[in-house]
Amino acid sequence: MPLVHVEHLQKRFRVAERGGGPLGALRRVISREGRGVREVAAVEDISFAIGRGEMVAYVGPNGAGKSTTIKMLTGILVPSGGSVVVDGLIPWRQRTMLAARIGVVFGQRTQLWWDLPLIESLRLLRHIYKVPEGRYREKLARLTDLLDLGPFLDRPVRQLSLGQRMRGDLAASLLHDPKILYLDEPTIGLDVVAKERIRTFLLDLNRREGVTVLLTTHDMADISRLCERMLIIDHGKLLYDGGVGAIAERYGGERRLVVDLAEDVAAPAVPGARLERREGTRLWLSFRREEIGAPALIAALTARYAIRDLTLEEPDIEAVVRRIYEEGLP
C-alpha cells in the first residue's frame, strides 16, 4: 500500500464576479449565487501513488495546480472529485489526525512567529504536536546541529535572513517526526550556498530517516540533486510520471559530446552521432544512448581523428521541462 494514493483528483473553484463596496461583500456572503459565478479548474484529473521513503518532485509552471494538490493532500482543501488517501487516512475528513503525521513547509510563507525568537515557535510546536520533553530536546539538538540553527535560535524571526528563516521553517516542520514532508518551493529566493545546504539536509533526512518527501520547485537543480522521480503537471493534468533521468532521455534529450580536434578536418563524421554545430576545430556531436554508447563513440572518434580534448554533456532537464510546458508532451 503506497503512502500517498491519489486517484482522479479534481478541484474546481467557483470564482464570484466582484460587486463593489461593503454591500457587495455582504450580498456575496448572504446569497449563494451572487452575480456571475465562474468555475475555474485548478486540478482537472490527477492520479499518482507515492511509496514510503520516496523523494518525488512535483513540477509544473505557475498556476499548474501544484499548491492546490498539496493543500488537498494535507486536508486543507476539500477535493471536488476523485479520491486521496494518505497513510490510510482521508485528509479532509481526518485532517487533525493526519496533521500529526505530516510536515509542511510553504516556502513563500512562514509558520514561525514573526516577532518572537525562533526557539519560541519551536517550543510552541512541541506543545501543538505533544512531543515529550526528552524527545523534543533530542530532536532539537539534532536539528540545530544539522541545520546550524545555533547562532540564531534566540533571534526574532523577522531579523533572520531568508536562508536562516527557511532552515527554521524546516526544523519547525520536523520536530514531530512526520512520515511525510511536503515542501512547497523550499529553496525559493535562496542563494547558491543556502540552497545547497538545504538540499544536503533533505538528502540526508530522506536517506537516513526514511522520510517520504514530496517537493514542488521551479529549480531543476533541486530536482536532479534530490529526486529520482518526478511528476509534471500543467493545467491541472498530469503530463509525466517517471524517472528524472529518463525524461530527458525520452523526450528529445540527446547526450552531447564536445570534441576539440588537434587539426582541421574537412567533413568530420562519426556513425551513430549527428554533427550539431561546428566552430573551427571544435565539434558538437549529439547522440542517443540507445544508438551508441559514449565509449564506443569516443573510440570511433579517436580511431579517425587526432583529438585534443573531450567533454560529455548529459541531457539538460530544464530544457526538456521548458519544452513540455510550452508544447506539451512530444
Place this chain on the structure above:
Amino acid sequence: MRVYLEAARMSYRCYRTYGAATLAGLATNGFFGLLRSSVFIAFYEGRPIAEGYTLDDALTYVWLTQGMIMPLFLWGWLEIADTIRSGSIASDLAKPLDYFGFWLGRDLGRAAYHILYRWLPTILIGLIFFGIGLPGSALAWLAFALSFLLAIVLSFCLRFMINVVGFWTTDVRGIMGMVLLFVNFLTGFLVPLEFFPPALRAIVTELPFAAMISIPNKIFLEQAQGRDLLLLLGRQLFWVVVFVGAAWLLLRSATRKLVVQGG
C-alpha cells in the same frame, strides 16, 4: 490545554514588542477620554443626577470604557482575516489544533497585555485627574473581573465570526465596519444604555452587545447587588455559550468548503 496557554503567552509577548504603539495608543485613549469627560461635565451642569448616573458615575463610566477599548478590541481586529488573505492560514490548518481554541488562547494573551498596559493606565489617569470611583470590596472586584473576562470572550467570538466570513469573501473590512457602527451604540460604549429612550432601551439591553460593555460597566459601578448581580453575570454567560456555539458552527461550515488563497 497546555498548547492554548502557550499560545496565550506567546501572543502576550508579541504585543509586548511594540511598546511605542502602546504609548501612542494610551495618549489617544487619554485624549478622547478627556473629550468625553468634558461633554459629561457640561451635561451635568446644574443637574445632580440623570438616569441613575451622577457625574462621578458618568466619569467612571467614561474612563472604564476608554480602558476597555483595547482589551475588547472591537474596533477593527482582522488578524485571522489577514492570514486567510495571505494564505498563511494553511500552516495553522495543517496542524493538530483546535483552531477556535488556538485563536481564543492567542486573543486572551493579547487581552492580558492590553489589560495591563492599556486598561490599567487608563483607569489610573481617570483616578488621578478625575477622581473616578472604584469598586469598594474584594467581592465587587471579583465580580467585575469575571464580567470583564466574559465580555472579552464574547467580543472575541464576534470578531472571530466576522473574520471567518473571510473564507467566503476575502473582503471582510466592509462587514467589520458595519458591525462596528452598531457596536458603538448597542454595547453602550458611546452613551450608557440607561440614557436611551425607554422603548429602545428595553430592546438593546436584551441584545448580546449589552453584555460586552454595558454589563461590566454596571458591575464596576456596583449598580447591581446580590441576585441582580448574578442575573447580569448569568446573562453574559448565556451569550458566551450562544456565541461560542455559533462561532464553532460557522467555523465548521467554513473549513468544509475551504478556499485557501494563493496558488
